[in-house]
Amino acid sequence: MHCTREVTKDIIWVGGNDRRLALFENLFPIPDGVSYNSYVILDEKTAVMDTVDASITRQFIENVEHALGGRKLDYLVINHMEPDHCATIGELLRIHPELTLVGNEKTFRLISQFYDIDMEGRTLAVKEGDTLCLGKHTLHFVFAPMVHWPEVMMAYEESEKILFAADAFGSFGAHNGALFSDEVADAKAELPEMRRYYGNIVGKYGPQVQAVLKKAAGLDIAVICPLHGLIWRGDFGWVLEAYDKWSKYEPEEKSVVVFYASMYGDTQNAAEILAGMLAQEGVKGIRVYDVSKTHVSYLISEVFRCSHLVMAAPTYNNGLYPAMENLLTDMAALNLQNRTVGLIANGSWAPQSGKIMDAKLSAMKNMRVLDGTVTLRSSLKEEQTEELAALCRQIVESL
Numbered sequence: 001m002h003c004t005r006e007v008t009k010d011i012i013w014v015g016g017n018d019r020r021l022a023l024f025e026n027l028f029p030i031p032d033g034v035s036y037n038s039y040v041i042l043d044e045k046t047a048v049m050d051t052v053d054a055s056i057t058r059q060f061i062e063n064v065e066h067a068l069g070g071r072k073l074d075y076l077v078i079n080h081m082e083p084d085h086c087a088t089i090g091e092l093l094r095i096h097p098e099l100t101l102v103g104n105e106k107t108f109r110l111i112s113q114f115y116d117i118d119m120e121g122r123t124l125a126v127k128e129g130d131t132l133c134l135g136k137h138t139l140h141f142v143f144a145p146m147v148h149w150p151e152v153m154m155a156y157e158e159s160e161k162i163l164f165a166a167d168a169f170g171s172f173g174a175h176n177g178a179l180f181s182d183e184v185a186d187a188k189a190e191l192p193e194m195r196r197y198y199g200n201i202v203g204k205y206g207p208q209v210q211a212v213l214k215k216a217a218g219l220d221i222a223v224i225c226p227l228h229g230l231i232w233r234g235d236f237g238w239v240l241e242a243y244d245k246w247s248k249y250e251p252e253e254k255s256v257v258v259f260y261a262s263m264y265g266d267t268q269n270a271a272e273i274l275a276g277m278l279a280q281e282g283v284k285g286i287r288v289y290d291v292s293k294t295h296v297s298y299l300i301s302e303v304f305r306c307s308h309l310v311m312a313a314p315t316y317n318n319g320l321y322p323a324m325e326n327l328l329t330d331m332a333a334l335n336l337q338n339r340t341v342g343l344i345a346n347g348s349w350a351p352q353s354g355k356i357m358d359a360k361l362s363a364m365k366n367m368r369v370l371d372g373t374v375t376l377r378s379s380l381k382e383e384q385t386e387e388l389a390a391l392c393r394q395i396v397e398s399l
């Protein structure tokens with residue numbers, strides 16, 4: 001049975017949800033599942049805007065066929081060639097051999113790399129600024145290279161002011177009945193999962209996101225249709241503002257996130273005491289994480305949120321405790337920058353973790369490591385609490 005929704009009278013959502021998948025990209029936990037959005041445009045010509053992941057092929061095909069109501073399919077517009085959005089191209093072509101694939105040069109190269117599809121005479125290559133007229137609806141192609149793949153483009157439909165935004169403005173999480181941002185009780189409750197999606201998947205490409213935001217600023221957008229998550233309708237200015245901040249690597253909040261690694265609890269103890277001191281000084285929004293326990297994708301999201309970080313870790317085999325090393329490696333890979341960091345190190349015979357964390361952070365752009373790393377020799381002693389208090393003061397003064 002089909003499960004579709006009208007975005008407008010002529011534009012039908014034909015996507016679906018997957019709540020069984022544990023790890024998105026076999027990497028990121030998705031406790032609330034994930035949605036794959038796809039859209040049919042009905043006009044003198046018909047078009048499907050991207051397809052979906054293989055896991056929901058059956059639902060997708062039923063949805064598309066219902067939306068088309070027996071009409072032939074003229075175009076499949078491929079804004080993004082990642083397999084979670086293009087796995088069903090072959091299936092659509094088998095059912096609608098007459099359809100034309102709309103993409104750019106890079107799109108078609110990727111199709112032939114992933115699949116054995118005979119594209120001879122079945123493609124329409126578009127360039128930046130090209131249009132495709134479907135009747136009353138006209139698609140304007142806006143290229144978004146490396147947001148977050150090289151072939152990515154967006155399509156702006158001028159008559160209904162709809163931006164088909166590829167992976168931009170998307171989120172983890174399956175739909176809970178509500179498809180539109182104005183159908184949920186509090187759309188801003190989506191922010192943490194949007195940030196985790198952005199930070200981990202698109203976060204490395206801040207300058208490219210800035211470039212596309214500048215192009216989008218010139219468009220009159222009433223609705224944003226991303227490939228994952230809610231369709232943005234009504235008051236979504238805050239989504240654009242969040243994207244603007246994240247892509248400039250500006251923190252969302254003047255606040256502190258405390259990351260600690262600990263085997264026997266002593267590094268944790270110092271981190272908890274510092275977090276308490278910060279709260280006592282009036283710092284709001286503090287969150288404390290055990291980096292061994294919380295998946296790194298959530299930690300990355302918190303780095304995007306906070307202006308200040310505390311990183312506390314023991315020395316391990318003359319190196320840095322692996323879970324903290326993993327977080328720092330991910331931060332560097334995602335191009336994270338512009339944060340202020342306080343450090344707590346630990347070691348029972350030759351503490352190295354402070355030096356290593358400092359070096360890794362200093363290799364990133366505009367990371368200010370505060371003086372006065374607190375170095376424990378196994379556990380925090382009464383006489384060292386003043387060092388922690390001094391680190392707390394430095395953090396508060398620089399907030």
Ligand SMILES: Cc1cc2nc3c(=O)[nH]c(=O)nc-3n(C[C@H](O)[C@H](O)[C@H](O)COP(=O)(O)O)c2cc1C
Binds near residue numbers: 265314319347350379
């Ligand atoms: C496998 C292993 C390797 C370690 N390597 C070092 C080391 O190279 N240098 C050092 O000073 N301490 C080393 N330590 C000791 C811990 O860093 C130290 O006991 C620390 O206080 C543990 O902090 P925690 O209580 O937060 O777990 C090592 C501990 C383990 C289990």
